[in-house]
Amino acid sequence: xxxxxxxxxxxxxxxxxxxxxxxxxxxxxxxxxxxxxxxxxxxxxxxxxxxxxxxxxxxxxxxxxxxxxxxxxxxxxxxxxxxxxxxxxxxxxxxxxxxxxxxxxxxxxxxxxxxxxxxxxxxxxxxxxxxxxxxxxxxxxxxxxxxxxxxxxxxxxxxxxxxxxxxxxxxxxxxxxxxxxxxxxxxxxxxxxxxxxxxxxxxxxxxxxxxxxxxxxxxxxxxxxxxxxxxxxxxxxxxxxxxxxxxxxxxxxxxxxxxxxxxxxxxxxxxxxxxxxxxxxxxxxxxxxxxxxxxxxxxxxxx
Numbered sequence: 448x449x450x451x452x453x454x455x456x457x458x459x460x461x462x463x464x465x466x467x468x469x470x471x472x473x474x475x476x477x478x479x480x481x482x483x484x485x486x487x488x489x490x491x492x493x494x495x496x497x498x499x500x501x502x503x504x505x506x507x508x509x510x511x512x513x514x515x516x517x518x519x520x521x522x523x524x525x526x527x528x529x530x531x532x533x534x535x536x537x538x539x540x541x542x543x544x545x546x547x548x549x550x551x552x553x554x555x556x557x558x559x560x561x562x563x564x565x566x567x568x569x570x571x572x573x574x575x576x577x578x579x580x581x582x583x584x585x586x587x588x589x590x591x592x593x594x595x596x597x598x599x600x601x602x603x604x605x606x607x608x609x610x611x612x613x614x615x616x617x618x619x620x621x622x623x624x625x626x627x628x629x630x631x632x633x634x635x636x637x638x639x640x641x642x643x644x645x646x647x648x649x650x651x652x653x654x655x656x657x658x659x660x661x662x663x664x665x666x667x668x669x670x671x672x673x674x675x676x677x678x679x680x681x682x683x684x685x686x687x688x689x690x691x692x693x694x695x696x697x698x699x700x701x702x703x704x705x706x707x708x709x710x711x712x713x714x715x716x717x718x719x720x721x722x723x724x725x726x727x728x729x730x731x732x733x734x735x736x737x738x739x740x741x742x743x744x745x746x747x748x749x750x
Contacts, residue, residue, distance in 0.1 A: 485661070485664070486596065486661045487661070487662075488513075488596060488621050488622075488654065488657065488658050488661060489512065489513035489514045489515065489621070489622050489658075490513040490514075490515055490518065491513065491655060491658040491659065491662065491746045492508065492513075492655055492742075492743065492745060492746045493658075493659070493662075493746040493747050494662075495508075495513075495518070496743065501743055503729075504635075505727045505742040505743075506635050506638060506639065507635070508623075508651070509623050509627075509638065509647060509648060509651055510526070510623070510624065510627055510632070510634075510635045510638050511526050511624050512526070512622040512623050512624015512625055512626075512627070513622055513623075513624065514529070514533070514622060514624060514625075516529060517529060517624065526624055526628070527628065527633060530624065530625055530628035531628070533625070534555070534558070534625075534628075534629075537595070537597075538551055538554065538555060541591075541595050542554055542591060542595075545591050546588070546591070553578065553580070554588060556578060557574070557578060557585075557588055558592070558597075558629060559629050559630075560574055560577055560578065561574070561589075561592065561598065561618065561620075561629075562620065562626055562629035562630050563630070563643070564618045565598075565618055565619055565620045565626055565643075565646055565647070565650045566617065566618075566619060566645075566646030566647070566649040566650050566653075567617060567618065567646065568613065568615045568616070568617055568618075568673075569589075569600070569615065569616055569617065569618040570615075571585050571586060571589075596621055597620065597621060597625070598618055598619060598620055598621065599618075599619050599621055599654075599657065600616040600617065600618055600619070601616060601617045601619060601653060601669055601670060601671050601682075602616050602670050602671075603615065603616065603617075603670060603671060603672065603673065604670040604671060604672045604683045604685075612672075612673070612674050612675070613673040613674065613675065617671055619650050619653050619654060620650055620654075621654055621657075622654070623647050623650055623651045623654070626647055626650060627647065630643055630647075644696055645696050648694060648695075648696040648727065649681055649694040651745075652681070652682070652692070652694040652725045652745055653669070653681075653682060653694075655745040655746040656669060656682065656684065656692075656745070656746065656748075657669065658746060659746045659747070659748075668684065668685045668686055669682055669683070669684055669685075670682075670683045670685065671683060672691070672711060678707060678710055678711060678714075679707060680692070680693060680707060680708060680711045681693050681694045682694070688719070688721065689717070689719060689720050689721070690720070690721050690722070690723050690748070691708060691711055691712060691715070691720055691721070691722050691723070692708075692722075692723045692724070692725055693705060693707060693708045693722075693723075693724050693725070694724075694725045694726075695724060695725070695726045695727075696726075696727055697726050697727065697728075698726065698727045698728050699726075699728060700724075700726060700728055700732060700734055700739040702734060702735060704724050704726065704739075705722065705724050705734075705737045708722045708724065708737065709722070709737070721738070722736070722737045722738070723737065723738045723739075723740050723748070724737055724738070724739045724740065725740050725742070725745055726739055726740070726741070726742070727741075727742050728741045728742070729741050729742075729743065731744050
């Protein structure tokens with residue numbers, strides 16, 4: 448192989464498309480130490496913003512998600528049809544080789560049930576009871592979703608702020624369009640009335656930050672904070688310039704949106720830790736020591 452001849456040029460070899468589980472295993476085994484794996488999630492808001500004018504309605508992106516085919520004007524896919532086909536293909540190509548064929552329909556139900564947990568603490572036992580299968584199997588199936596970039600987890604920030612901290616991770620789908628489809632949200636209007644609206648908006652915010660880090664070849668270093676007294680901060684970004692972030696589906700800035708955030712900042716007592724509120728307004732503005740970040744800027748905050 449030319450890659451072994453010493454003549455390889457940086458960027459000369461590009462692997463694209465979906466990586467199957469066996470393909471990834473074979474590549475890492477045969478080219479150990481000679482390859483780099485880069486996680487490429489669906490389009491980010493920043494990528495779309497840099498190439499075309501953004502839609503004025505943030506829920507356009509919350510509902511449709513960011514898979515590239517949905518932004519191909521030549522094909523004009525309808526989200527509902529595209530996601531239906533995507534799930535069928537995913538189950539047939541990626542999942543079938545990892546589970547018993549007789550469990551494919553049950554795995555589909557499992558995906559739908561997982562969608563109800565996006566933005567929430569994952570509860571393996573509850574999912575196990577709902578589906579009638581062991582928690583061991585649930586964890587194995589979760590690994591399939593995670594390794595195929597359908598979901599990701601945010602671990603709790605276990606620092607020294609107190610001993611009564613929640614230690615369970617939160618689950619997030621990596622695309623809100625797919626999430627809406629699994630939750631049977633068929634139109635933007637349905638999304639606006641959905642009890643899952645807040646969790647879906649939070650999911651979008653978390654994943655935009657995750658894309659920002661991956662696209663800049665940086666470790667995510669994202670977590671969340673929750674104690675057993677109910678104090679919670681949606682995102683802790685442990686970056687060079689650390690942030691604590693609350694995510695709100697409100698379109699208007701209001702000091703009340705940052706009440707938990709202010710309590711956390713006082714508790715943390717870290718002068719380098721800045722507070723931000725991600726909201727669905729059009730503008731990013733400072734408000735009494737807290738920066739309110741409009742949805743168009745979610746993926747562009749400093750590292």
